[in-house]
Amino acid sequence: MSLTIEEETTVDFDFPYQELANQVIDFTIEHENFPYEAEVNLTLTDNEGIHEINQMYRDIDRPTDVLSFPMLSYETAGDFSGLEDAYDDNFNPDTGEIMLGDIIISVPKVHEQAKEYGHSDKREYAFLIVHSMLHLFGYDHMTLEEAAFMEQKQRDILEELNILR
Known part of the structure; x- marks a missing residue:
């Protein structure tokens, strides 16, 4: 697995965020039995940057916590x-890896939401990566059933990684 950050x-996270991203992405790939070596791009930005991307690609005029762009x-x-x-x-001809897609995370939103939900920045960051990886695998939360299924997968993965609230 290749990860570009x-x-x-x-x-300004107080944990090794690059290592954690690698661990969470790799574990999610294994958990979902993805059969290929994969490439993922992770961009860490601020609220203004993610707002601009959200406006441009989703026509939503506000910042968000995470965006996923599956390939x-x-x-x-x-x-x-x-x-x-x-x-x-x-498939990248140089590496033979399949390009899964892009994850974009707002660093300020990680801090805001961790505080709001009463857990660590590490847990929020890991959650957003798992959530986005599931989108890269085709999962969504447009219906109540889809949301419940995706939420259970997120909980299972984070529990197996021992990244708890």
């Missing part, structure tokens, strides 16, 4: 059969 703002589409979320045939262009 871009820092567009000062990152792959799935007939069924979490069903990875046929990806090799359907997505030859999504």
Whole structure:
């Protein structure tokens, strides 16, 4: 697994955030039985930066905590059969890894939401990465059933990583 981290703002976490991102992404890939070596891009930005991206790509005029931009589409979320045939262009020819997509996180939102929800910045950061990784695997939360399913997956992954509230 390859992870590229871009820092567009000062990152002032009091934990090894690059190592944690690597661990959480790698574990989520294994947990979901993704059958390929993968590339993920993670951008850490501020509220202004994520606001601009949210406006540009989602026509939502406000900052958000995390954005996910999957490179792959799935007939069924979490069903990875046929990806090799359907997505030859999504394999990096230099590494052979499939490009899963991009995760963009607002560092100030991590701090704000950790305080609001009464847990650590580390837990909030890990949660946002897991949440986004599940989007990169085709999961969504547009219906109550989808949301409940995705929330349970998030809880399971974070519990197995022992990253608790």
